[in-house]
Amino acid sequence: MAPTSALSTDEQTGATTRPRAGLLGRWGEAMVGRARWVFGVWVLLLLVLGAAAPTVFSSLAGAGWQADGSESVRVRELTQEHFGGNSSAAVQVVVHSDRNDVQSPAVQEVVRRISDLVASDDRFAEVVPPQPGMSISPDGHTGIVLIGAAADTDDMVRAVDEHKDALTDLAGDGVEVYPTGASALWSDFNEANHDAMIKAELFSWPVTLTIMVLAFGSLVAAGLPLLLTIAGLVASAGGLVLLNQVTPISVWAINFAMMFALALGIDYALFIVSRFRDAIRENADDLRAAVAQTMDTAGKAVLLSGLTVLVSLSAVLLVPAPAVRTMAVGIMLAVVFVLAATLSLLPASLGRIGAKVNALALPHARRQQHRSPVFARWGEYLHRHPWSVAAGSLAVLIALAIPVFGLKVAMPSINVVPSDAPVRQGYELVRSQMGEGAPGMLQIIAPAAEADAIVVAAGKTPGIEMVTPPMPAADGSDHVLLQALPSVDPSDERMTTIVGDLRAHLPDGALVGGAPAENLDLQQALNDYFPLVVAVILVLGFLLLLVSLQAPLIALIGTVVSLLSTAAAFGVAKLVFQDGHLADLLGFTPQGFLDGWGPVFFFAMIFAIAMDYTVFLLATAKEHFERSGDPATAQVDGMAHSGRIIFAAAAVMVAVFFTFALAEPLPPKEMGIILGVAVLLDAVLIRLTLLPALLRITGRAAWWAPAWLRRVLPSISFGH
Structure with a gap:
């Protein structure tokens, strides 16, 4: 458009004006x-x-990767409330020694120092040392220290951000330390x-x-x-x-x-x-x-x-x-x-x-x-x-x-994290020492009256290798918590079928959660x-x-x-x-x-x-x-x-x-x-x-x- 095309001449004054501009x-x-x-x-x-x-x-x-209102989120909320923070947001610290077993003084000293380190942070709840048959590998050289979550998932990620270097620094004298779990992963x-x-x-x-x-x-x-x-x-x-x-x-x-x-x-x-x-x-x-x-x-x-x-x-x-x-x-x-x-x-x-x-x-x-x-x-x-x-x-x-x-x-699977990240090293160690599904234990919350039926039903579910004994609620409420060990890696596509079958086989009132279920x-x-x-x-x-x-x-x-x-x-x-x-x-x-x-x-x-x-x-x-x-x-x-x-x-x-x-x-x-x-x-x-x-x-x-x-x-x- 030529310059003159935007202009008009007033016949009375001969003055040149331009048309009125639009709103913008x-x-x-x-x-x-x-x-x-x-x-x-x-x-x-x-x-x-x-x-x-x-x-x-x-x-x-740092978190927020969840489906609000889902069954798995409900399980996490209940475990936070009734089971000392033993939820999917809990921090799992893997301790391993090639030459000493978990019960040895050297490893137990590291476990004690882990407990002392997190005791001053009110975002952490109860600390559970490695337990035989549950969180200690069959050869006895790898154990998991469970640090309960007393805060929401975002604060738990921040807590790991602040403490993970100090936790890994506890390694030494032949003992390896790796913070793992969903909070450490994020x-x-x-x-x-x-x-x-x-x-x-x-x-x-x-x-x-x-x-x-x-x-x-x-x-x-x-x-x-x-x-x-x-x-x-x-x-x-x-x-x-x-x-x-x-x-x-x-x-x-x-x-x-x-x-x-x-x-x-x-x-x-x-x-x-x-x-x-x-x-x-x-x-x-x-x-x-x-x-x-x-x-x-x-x-x-x-x-x-x-x-x-x-x-x-x-x-x-x-x-x-x-x-x-x-x-x-x-x-x-x-x-x-x-x-x-x-x-x-x-x-x-x-x-x-x-x-x-x-x-x-x-x-x-x-x-x-x-x-x-x-x-x-x-x-x-x-x-x-x-x-x-x-x-x-x-x-x-x-x-x-x-x-x-x-x-x-x-x-995403664990492969999205760099291979030298502590969370991945701990994950791989747990998987190699305790089974493919060990890094992704499923959690079951149910009324205490249905505990025995749930143990039987979960144990018969294809893809579930082991179910832990029912754990009563720490606050005395009418709930029990069970852990189910899948036979496959948490990112394996067969996990969808396993979780679906488990939910279908359990009695009414039972809820299935855990990190793999939250992802699904x-x-x-x-x-x-x-x-x-x-x-x-x-x-x-x-x-x-x-x-x-x-x-x-x-x-x-x-x-x-x-x-x-x-x-x-x-x-x-x-x-x-x-x-x-x-x-x-x-x-x-x-x-x-x-x-x-x-x-x-x-x-x-x-x-x-x-x-x-x-x-x-x-x-x-x-x-x-x-x-x-x-x-x-x-x-x-x-x-x-x-x-x-x-x-x-x-x-x-x-x-x-x-x-x-x-x-x-x-x-x-x-x-x-x-x-x-x-x-x-x-x-x-x-x-x-x-x-x-x-x-x-x-x-x-x-x-x-x-x-x-x-x-x-x-x-x-x-x-x-």
């Missing part, structure tokens, strides 16, 4: 006019939240993942800056998104610490929040800054007009994109698992702060910087225009060959998606809620696109094609993480399944990212359709004006996600590969290929809406 345009002008206030508010906000941010990793919760697991996340983030920053400089061609323009992202990161980290005072937030929330703040912050800033550089050419003497034009077009797309991301992630809140819910909360909080910074701090900064946004430019950048000739030619090619391009993209995506039908999911109940909850989460995300995603684009057909197409990149990414995940292809190259041992929380959580994340790009592409195409009324112009110019931004944003996301493939623990490696592949496939095969080809095929019908629908929907325009 006026908001942008207000941010420029009150830039000092905007900067002041953000400085104050970052000082307050920044003061809390450094404690984020030590403050947040402690070592979170520590390994935290270290991996930090390393990956540090590696991704210089890669990101390089891509940004190449995309913008200007150090100033490239630096703005990074500063914006840092503001969002600091604010979200501090916000999570404060929110954790109200309700426990999983430490994993900050890991995902950091990733999304970096990726989406750069996405949004790319779109805004690129549009502003174009607007500044048309409004060189009026910075407020340039900002208004930017916010009325790109700002509107960013706002709608952010709302789409938030809606997609909000569906995860339906899953009754605290860790899963709070990971979603962490990302949503990061998106809110990044979106707030993009819509306030960024326009205020652009209004102050003005044409200096192009300062410190590389030689090629001085000739760079918002309308990319390269992507304009690509858009014209798609216009000439839409059917062949669409068919080729669909063929590749469907071929990659086919393996998803064989995908298996389960909760959580997996079942994730499986049960997955269809609901998918349905909610699809429906809300479609409605948001419908409101944004005012056209049902393209809203439906934009929603459906987003499923393709998700299915293809999970197909690749099946080939890599379940079947083990590229395992040697990526440096991991396949578990034979994908981590159980992956489908629900990754689906929401992938769909959110896919819809992010969908809004950018289709909002730009809609802007040009509103100007020209020509669907061909909308398709070609939509690609010409958004293609380079989508390509650069995708390159940043792929770089950020793929750095996590370098992590040693398996979960962040899974996350990085799956999200990186999803973004790569979505950007290359869908947003830059299939979707614009479908725009060409559907033509004017893509932007059509019945009159009754136009009356119902709020009026949203991307033109300026």
Whole structure:
């Protein structure tokens, strides 16, 4: 649009005026006019939240991987209440000596020191030394000291964090000491993942800056998104610490929040800054007009994109698992702060910087225009060959998606913890000395009157090797606790059948729990809620696109094609993480399944990212359709004006996600590969290929809406 097309001449005065800006345009002008206030508010906000941010990793919760309301969680609560904390959250300290048995003075001295060490911490309950026939190996050289849990699962993980080094330091004189159990597992697991996340983030920053400089061609323009992202990161980290005072937030929330703040912050800033550089050419003497034009077009797309991301992630809140819910909360909080910074701090900064946004430019950048000739030619090619391009993209995506039908999911095994972690060393020792199922004893809580019947029924259950005698409740209540030894490793898929059979064979009133049962109940909850989460995300995603684009057909197409990149990414995940292809190259041992929380959580994340790009592409195409009324112009110019931004944003996301493939623990490696592949496939095969080809095929019908629908929907325009 030429500069004069946005102007009108008053016939009475001859004065030149510009049309009134839209709501977001006026908001942008207000941010420029009150830039000092905007900067002041953000400085104050970052000082307050920044003061809390450094404690984020030590403050947040370490557990929460459970299905609230499940049978296994009820068992844990009852054992906490009635049996001296002998629950799945209890700490099991393995003591082993090759030359001395557990009853020897040397080992007993270590056991005494373990008891003394934990006695001063009120988060620990009763300490039970190794018991013959129950917690001492048949050869007598390995024993388990049980430290009861007197706090919730999150506090027990924190307690292990604080004491595990002191416990392992008790080893010596031929005696080995390894803290194990679920609380110790989550402690070592979170520590390994935290270290991996930090390393990956540090590696991704210089890669990101390089891509940004190449995309913008200007150090100033490239630096703005990074500063914006840092503001969002600091604010979200501090916000999570404060929110954790109200309700426990999983430490994993900050890991995902950091990733999304970096990726989406750069996405949004790319779109805004690129549009502003174009607007500044048309409004060189009026910075407020340039900002208004930017916010009325790109700002509107960013706002709608952010709302789409938030809606997609909000569906995860339906899953009754605290860790899963709070990971979603962490990302949503990061998106809110990044979106707030993009819509306030960024326009205020652009209004102050003005044409200096192009300062410190590389030689090629001085000739760079918002309308990319390269992507304009690509858009014209798609216009000439839409059917062949669409068919080729669909063929590749469907071929990659086919393996998803064989995908298996389960909760992580001990193999996700580094081999030198104390919890894994203790786990392996217990398994080798006491049997495959010894690290995952099942717990049975029942009325005392049914104790004998339960011993018989449990003993006859296939897959149960041994049942301990009933233990009366410490507080005198009418409950007994029994331990059942499975014949298989806790992560063995046969454990599902064993727990199911045990629950079916026991008398009414008996409850089965323990760490393996908690994992199985959580997996079942994730499986049960997955269809609901998918349905909610699809429906809300479609409605948001419908409101944004005012056209049902393209809203439906934009929603459906987003499923393709998700299915293809999970197909690749099946080939890599379940079947083990590229395992040697990526440096991991396949578990034979994908981590159980992956489908629900990754689906929401992938769909959110896919819809992010969908809004950018289709909002730009809609802007040009509103100007020209020509669907061909909308398709070609939509690609010409958004293609380079989508390509650069995708390159940043792929770089950020793929750095996590370098992590040693398996979960962040899974996350990085799956999200990186999803973004790569979505950007290359869908947003830059299939979707614009479908725009060409559907033509004017893509932007059509019945009159009754136009009356119902709020009026949203991307033109300026």
